Amino acid sequence: MDMGTNSLPSPSCADGRKRRVCYYYDADISNVDYGEGHAMVPRRVAMTHALIASYGLLNDMTRLRIRPARPEELLAFHDQKYVHLLGDLTPAGYTNDVALRRAAKEHGLGPVRRPDGSYPNDNPVIDGLLGYCQGYAGGSLAAARALCGGDHDVAINWSGGMHHACRGQASGFCYVNDIVLAIKQLLARFRRVLYVDIDAHHGDGVEEAFADSDQVMTLSFHQYAGGFFPGTGSVDDVGKGAGLYHALNVPLKAGMDDQGYHELFKPIVGRAMQVFQPEAVVLQCGADSLSGDRLAGLDLSVGGHAECVRYLRGFDAPLLLLGGGGYTINHVASCWCYETAVAVGREEIPNEIPHHPYEHYYRGQGYMLQYRTKARRSPRDGDKKEADAIRVKALEHLSAIRCAPNIQFHEPREAAAQGMDVDDDEEEEEEEEEEEEDPMERLHRLCDDADLHEFFIELGRKQQRLSSSCML
Numbered sequence: 353m354d355m356g357t358n359s360l361p362s363p364s365c366a367d368g369r370k371r372r373v374c375y376y377y378d379a380d381i382s383n384v385d386y387g388e389g390h391a392m393v394p395r396r397v398a399m400t401h402a403l404i405a406s407y408g409l410l411n412d413m414t415r416l417r418i419r420p421a422r423p424e425e426l427l428a429f430h431d432q433k434y435v436h437l438l439g440d441l442t443p444a445g446y447t448n449d450v451a452l453r454r455a456a457k458e459h460g461l462g463p464v465r466r467p468d469g470s471y472p473n474d475n476p477v478i479d480g481l482l483g484y485c486q487g488y489a490g491g492s493l494a495a496a497r498a499l500c501g502g503d504h505d506v507a508i509n510w511s512g513g514m515h516h517a518c519r520g521q522a523s524g525f526c527y528v529n530d531i532v533l534a535i536k537q538l539l540a541r542f543r544r545v546l547y548v549d550i551d552a553h554h555g556d557g558v559e560e561a562f563a564d565s566d567q568v569m570t571l572s573f574h575q576y577a578g579g580f581f582p583g584t585g586s587v588d589d590v591g592k593g594a595g596l597y598h599a600l601n602v603p604l605k606a607g608m609d610d611q612g613y614h615e616l617f618k619p620i621v622g623r624a625m626q627v628f629q630p631e632a633v634v635l636q637c638g639a640d641s642l643s644g645d646r647l648a649g650l651d652l653s654v655g656g657h658a659e660c661v662r663y664l665r666g667f668d669a670p671l672l673l674l675g676g677g678g679y680t681i682n683h684v685a686s687c688w689c690y691e692t693a694v695a696v697g698r699e700e701i702p703n704e705i706p707h708h709p710y711e712h713y714y715r716g717q718g719y720m721l722q723y724r725t726k727a728r729r730s731p732r733d734g735d736k737k738e739a740d741a742i743r744v745k746a747l748e749h750l751s752a753i754r755c756a757p758n759i760q761f762h763e764p765r766e767a768a769a770q771g772m773d774v775d776d777d778e779e780e781e782e783e784e785e786e787e788e789e790d791p792m793e794r795l796h797r798l799c800d801d802a803d804l805h806e807f808f809i810e811l812g813r814k815q816q817r818l819s820s821s822c823m824l
């Protein structure tokens with residue numbers, strides 16, 4: 353594989369090291385049609401790809417070979433009965449076969465009655481349903497395998513990120529949960545995986561799949577309350593059993609802007625990186641948290657959203673970037689294109705969108721990649737106080753896992769599954785080097801943020817008072 357064209361070092365990385373980036377794109381996925389008027393428009397991924405190409409970013413990444421997920425690979429998470437149903441369902445069969453229609457409804461496919469009496473068709477029975485699922489799940493699995501192989505530091509699949517799908521249930525435009533499948537793939541090589549979800553909606557399907565696991569920490573930032581879908585993800589929802597405090601939720605008010613968002617995101621994610629010490633990170637980059645989304649009410653700019661990518665890229669852990677929600681499709685494509693630029697270390701790409709076949713879609717945003725929209729709701733007096741309380745609570749939850757007996761930070765890594773060799777001597781040397789550095793100093797170095805440093809020093813003092821036995 354020619355690595356000579358891969359990504360550049362970036363001053364945004366704490367270690368300034370070059371990141372080797374691979375990228376998955378399958379045009380067939382973009383041609384799938386959820387139906388007239390449906391909010392989910394897979395064509396946004398083709399728009400993203402065209403924009404990425406127009407900026408010349410494809411030259412900075414390795415293209416992953418396309419292989420749809422095999423049905424048996426979907427069974428690593430999903431019920432056999434459900435996967436068979438996805439293969440059997442066609443629009444004509446759904447219309448003409450009563451038994452098939454009944455089975456579809458039981459699994460959230462086709463119009464399904466909600467408690468409020470409405471019949472939304474969130475997960476329509478579409479042509480080529482199983483093939484579509486195999487396509488986007490295959491992309492996330494290929495990306496995960498690329499990280500497991502060790503030849504890449506960042507892997508991207510913008511057609512993935514379907515975080516609502518459950519074991520035997522379609523939900524919220526998601527049929528198969530490629531994120532759960534990818535995390536399971538990563539666990540064959542990495543002992544601990546951190547999942548961060550910046551979609552406007554709660555990452556409920558992923559959280560539920562790993563709720564009792566201490567190998568996977570799920571951390572979701574989402575709009576909450578007011579009947580906003582799916583209605584779960586309160587700050588008190590923290591996992592269960594061995595996974596207690598390994599599921600964290602950060603509920604947000606509509607109108608949350610970049611500054612308010614990062615006053616929560618950076619301390620909480622930074623702390624999670626410190627206490628959980630993940631060996632791989634998955635970031636679901638749902639773009640419905642952007643300002644001006646058709647369905648959600650958060651107010652992030654493209655730069656604010658991409659700051660999450662930049663921040664996590666700065667840690668030296670393999671990073672899987674996935675898509676997700678996002679319903680104002682020109683905004684989505686702008687965001688994921690810019691995040692691709694961040695991933696490959698080319699944040700300085702021109703703001704003016706280059707000439708390309710989808711150019712006319714960007715007229716409403718003045719052909720600017722980092723478009724501006726008017727905030728829909730000004731922050732209110734109580735919002736900051738409420739956000740501060742959420743931050744304190746989330747950090748307290750993270751403190752609790754330091755006492756959990758199931759985290760063995762220095763256990764020897766077993767030879768990884770699937771025939772991948774691990775050089776144990778090298779591993780031990782790296783771990784010893786890490787031990788020599790003070791954890792607070794290391795975090796400060798990674799965060800590159802003086803205010804945050806002060807914040808953690810104060811937090812450390814507070815926790816020392818609470819329990820000296822829980823220190824790392």
Ligand SMILES: [Zn+2]
Pocket residue numbers: 551552553638640676677678
């Ligand atoms: Zn969403």
